[in-house]
Amino acid sequence: MSIKDVISLPRNEDGIAAVIGILKQQFGERFQTGEAFRAQHSHTTTYLTPQLPDGVAFVETADEVKAIVKVCAEHKVPMIGFGAGTSLEAHVNAPAGGISVDFTRMNRVLEVNAEDLDCTVEPGITREDLNTYLRDTGLFFPIDPGANATIGGMTSTRASGTNAVRYGTMKDNVLSLKVVTANGEEIRTASRARKSSAGYDLTRLFVGAEGTLGLITSVTLKLQGIPAAISGGVCTFPSLKAACDTVIMTIQMGIPVARIELLNGLQMRAINAYSNLSYPEEPTLFLEFHGTDETVKLQADQFREIAAEFGAGAFHYTANTEERNRLWKARHNAYWAGRALLPEVNGGLSTDVCVPISRLADCVAETEEDIAETGFLAPIVGHAGDGNFHVLLLFDEKKEGELARAEAFMARLNARALAMGGTCTGEHGVGQGKMSFVEAELGGALDLMRQIKTGLDPDNIFNPGKIFRLSKVGD
Template sequence: MALKDVVAGVRNEAGIATVLGLLKQSFGERFQTGQSFREQHAHTTTYLPAQLPDGVVFVEGAEDVSAVVKTCAAHKVPMIPFGTGTSLEGQINASAGGISIDFSRMNRVLAVNAEDLDCTVEPGITREELNTHLRDTGLFFPIDPGANASIGGMASTRASGTNAVRYGTMKDNVLSLTVVTANGEEIRTARRAKKTSAGYDLTRLFIGAEGTLGVITSVTLKLQGIPEKIGGGVCGFPSLKAACDAVITTIQMGIPVARIELLDETQMRACNAYSKLSYAEKPTLFLEFHGTEATVALQAEQFKEIAAEFGADEFLYTANAEERSQLWKARHNAYWAGMALDPTLNGLSTDVCVPISRLADCVAETQADIRETGLLAPIVGHAGDGNFHVLVLFDAKNPQDVARAEAFVSRLNTRALAMDGTCTGEHGVGQGKMSFLEQELGPALDVMRQVKRGLDPDNLFNPGKIFRL
């Protein structure tokens, strides 16, 4: 994350003034320009400075989105899609002003095809709202990024989370999109078929584009059957390497774990204090298994044997829902526990991802860096994917502390790239990781720029994100 990437674009004052009047005329009370509305639609999740839009329009259907895009395009005014505002890298900042398109009222389930295990939803529905709607069908949507994010936002940032080791990420679970393009036309990127060889994969072009290529108006998702049985367990390890080696062996043996989470010593200390627990303050794995009663029990026993080989403590396992929730309490509250280590400080949540064979090396080197830098920074990892998060606690009002935190994040990203990893496994690029993406992809960014110019020649869709033009 780097403050130098948060630049202000050139504002089109005349165009913005015209569009404010036109949208007020068209949308009435559904268009707001008040300071509080604008502040709510700028980035406040990290220390990156907020860049407010000039107005917020609450759309209620694809026709509304098309009308907004046509109006803004005619007057060269930027548009920034807004889901729930839980993104972490400045994705919703209005770098050159413009209009925030709020999707909170586009939150309907348009179709559920239970026989085909898919559904189509509007982008503003949150993952929790969707799963509540699906509960009686025996199906669920498995992607869980932690926050109760909107489905459109999750598609835009290519979200994943704790279940990704079993169910994949958003790119694996989206069958089709409808998107409003630069001319205001709504296109459909694919049909509902589970596989296709027809033309370019436009669906995955828009997934992870962070709203820079068009505005998503519906998402068709793959669904999964709710597992007959869910088991969960926790065990501590004598070292970080032992825990990571246990993860690698588990994955290589093909044990279909649904979640396998790594918490370091600092995070376990935070969780014990915050959630009134008594876990050993050592590298700890939290696991979850999905399946039938017999398969879940078998998977747990197989993991128990692997953990023992690497010197683990007793594997605390249960298939009882209430007991499992209690076992997992530390993981569920990890973010707030980390923040509570020092309530006077701000939190900067950052992530990287490496091949799982390098996870132990990357986390160990990162811990050494934290100690040498004198930071307070617990680590939580989606160990089955090689993805981990560092919550850096720092004083955002102290320029030296900000510089120290930024320097650490820079070294973290460079370290991951040196191990053939990525600067972000889940959070996306937005503004905060633009310079690191350049290190990661080099000349490939020129291809991305060509795509951007081809689909958004006036740079009106969420400008100032992912890369500079």
């Protein structure tokens, strides 16, 4: 079966009808059943088939979330949490129908504890809005997945991004959560303390659960001080292997780079065309250094020496904020720049894998060879500092056999990463698109995940049909 043909689950028509009637009365205009609203709250970002919910509830308080969970639990109707809708693996699809719970109006900063370097926010606030709010405190939240995602969505998918090499991922930066569970009650997973030995680590359980265990109503985050100095740079290389080897040496030497991003020559061509830039269209590293004026210059000089050992071209270094912002805006637009390479093609398969950093050069090189042999146009960009890279495979769904070839390539890419001790997804999450690959990666561990899921959500009402099938194939 094609991955595009996402799984469908049995619908509870009577329960859905009852819940719709109740929520219309409770929420009025903040509950919508029109097709346009439902389509906006299904998967639309990549080629996977959208599956629309039956209604969309725009919640504004934790009490409203609890009320929805209680009525849906009573009638055994699914709920799918929705933030900015930027996920790439069909996390917000509704394979059994049900209610999309839209958190975009729950977007307040509830508390900032500047002395403790933490804050508590509602799940619907975006990372950019949070950092705008924090600017006058001298603090910032460092996780940057590129898209202006919501904090709740980033938590649910265990997101990371360009700053992960220095600041970690969401699992490293979430201190505590409030979550509404299947009985409609709101629990707190931990305190604000930076460490605890009190019981199970429930926070980590819900971070990355993709909304399958409950609905998050608040997130307590670690914050960082805004660096006194930030500088960035661009460096070209004769090959992807030389660039990857430079990354490996930089990390092994302990240079505390904040960002170190890898782009292949095709991705550089796409960025130049899309953002009106004129960088050499060769394998390239984008870098950023955080610290003081002295330390960022020292880090840049150390990197320059390492890069020279691997035949790098000129390293263009800048401490100018405007130039640096232009550089990173181009990097953040890499997905749309890649799509613009073939605007007439309607198929775009964006996928990611992650391998131990010592295998990054091998994995990227073999992937480039695979792309060349299959004849696809597929730019590569990666968070090279932690071994994570993305491939955007452009293909024509209308061309016979093209989808099958694209999915065969993705299967080989995932198998390659697993064979090198890696994972089928470094940051996109599983959703529906990676379900078959996570089975190969985790094996028997999925049985324990199924037990956790059925124990916390016995009626399978939280984002069903994601991460894994409740029953093993053949059962």
